[in-house]
Amino acid sequence: MEMKLSVFGSSEIIQHHIKAAKKNSFQIYGIFTSNPKSINVKKLSKKFQIDKIYYSWKSLLDDSKKNGCSVLIAGRLKDNEKILEYAITKNIKILIEKPIFTSSEKFDKFINYKKNIFVGYNRIFYNGISKLKKIILKNRPYNMILKCPEINKQNILLNTCHIISIIYYFFGKIELVKKINNKNSIFCIFKTRENIIIIINISFNSVDNFSFELNFNNLRAKQEPIERLTIYNKLKKINYKNTTIYKPKNSLIINEYSSNNLKPGFDNQYKSFKKFVRNKKTNFINISQAKSIICICEKIIN
Numbered sequence: 001m002e003m004k005l006s007v008f009g010s011s012e013i014i015q016h017h018i019k020a021a022k023k024n025s026f027q028i029y030g031i032f033t034s035n036p037k038s039i040n041v042k043k044l045s046k047k048f049q050i051d052k053i054y055y056s057w058k059s060l061l062d063d064s065k066k067n068g069c070s071v072l073i074a075g076r077l078k079d080n081e082k083i084l085e086y087a088i089t090k091n092i093k094i095l096i097e098k099p100i101f102t103s104s105e106k107f108d109k110f111i112n113y114k115k116n117i118f119v120g121y122n123r124i125f126y127n128g129i130s131k132l133k134k135i136i137l138k139n140r141p142y143n144m145i146l147k148c149p150e151i152n153k154q155n156i157l158l159n160t161c162h163i164i165s166i167i168y169y170f171f172g173k174i175e176l177v178k179k180i181n182n183k184n185s186i187f188c189i190f191k192t193r194e195n196i197i198i199i200i201n202i203s204f205n206s207v208d209n210f211s212f213e214l215n216f217n218n219l220r221a222k223q224e225p226i227e228r229l230t231i232y233n234k235l236k237k238i239n240y241k242n243t244t245i246y247k248p249k250n251s252l253i254i255n256e257y258s259s260n261n262l263k264p265g266f267d268n269q270y271k272s273f274k275k276f277v278r279n280k281k282t283n284f285i286n287i288s289q290a291k292s293i294i295c296i297c298e299k300i301i302n
Contacts, residue, residue: 003277004029006064007050008057008083009075010041013097017072018048020266024274029069032060034076057083065090070277073097074120081106088113093277095120098165100290102157104298107291114286118276121165121285121293122265125272128229128254129166132214132221136170141214143197144170149206153186153301156202157294163210163226164293165285167198173292174198176299188300202300220248227256227264 005026007014010033018028030052033041045053054060057079064071070093073083080100087094088110097120101107110117123129144167148160167174167190174190181187183204190198211224220232232248239245256264275282285293 002027003274004064004067004069006060006069006071007031008060008071008073008079009033009097010035010038010044011074012040013074014040014044015047016263016266017074018044020262020270021072022048023262023267024270026070026270026274029064029067030054030060032057032075034079058086061086061090065092070094070273077102084110084117088116091116093273094118095273098285098290099157099161099294099297100287101294102154104291104294107287107294110287111291114288117287118273119285119287119290120269121162121169121290122263122269123162123166123226124169124283124285125265125268126227126229126256127259127268128223128227128256129169130268131229131252131254132223133170135216135219135221136214139216139219140194141196141216143199144212144214145199146201146210146212147206147208148200148202148210149208150202150204152204156301157297160202160300161293161297163212164296166212166226168285168289168293168296169283171196171198174296179300186300190296200300229254 002025005021006029028048028050031041031045031050032054036055041053071087072095073080074097084096093116095118100119146163148163150156150160171192174192176188177191178189185204186202188200209225213220213222222230230250231252233251234249235246236249237244238247260267272282272284276284
């Protein structure tokens with residue numbers, strides 16, 4: 001059965017949302033932009049045959065309520081508070097792009113509405129991340145080691161939060177044990193409730209990919225880049241120039257870009273959001289958990 005979705009925003013990310021939404025039986029009811037001269041919104045409306053373009057976010061929310069729409073909020077970060085504040089009064093289902101806010105305090109007035117707010121941390125919907133979650137439930141890892149190249153401290157709240165969402169999805173809340181920082185890097189040791197060690201290495205302006213690895217007994221899983229999972233389960237013996245070399249042998253590779261032509265994680269994210277709209281049980285990051293993710297980022301920065 002087709003459902004209606006109203007869209008707030010007209011940036012590049014919106015077309016990825018619309019493609020995934022339409023694939024999962026959402027009809028785009030209307031689209032809002034804060035820029036009356038926006039060329040993007042006209043291109044999007046033409047490409048996806050969206051009849052209604054709004055320049056008043058309140059009007060789109062009012063009409064969304066009347067027409068049984070859920071809403072996607074993926075516009076300017078500074079507009080999230082006022083749009084979300086009004087949206088929750090309508091008692092409609094909301095998908096809002098991460099991180100929502102860059103201050104943990106701003107989440108507080110929305111926590112009581114978590115049954116209606118689905119936070120778009122799409123990386124937890126990667127096929128490789130789902131595979132690792134199943135492995136973690138059966139086999140406790142020794143540790144998790146993350147490399148996070150960043151531009152500056154502020155970007156930890158905007159960008160590294162994506163990676164923190166994966167940690168949260170795997171283990172829930174984590175506790176800071178030790179932090180060492182200088183002008184070029186921040187090195188943190190966290191631990192989970194089960195005392196699994198989490199090492200996060202933030203390197204400013206490093207020429208590297210975001211990546212992490214999980215170490216288990218007789219198994220190592222590596223995501224590098226984050227869209228590619230490789231699982232190693234043994235060492236392969238190689239004879240080379242009268243020398244014995246041991247090379248890790250992979251047992252599984254999952255590339256997120258090969259699963260479909262949508263942005264990685266978006267198809268599964270909208271499958272989950274569709275269940276959320278229908279009040280069915282599903283996995284996602286709610287507003288309370290989104291606050292916890294930003295709290296972890298603040299501990300890294302402060």
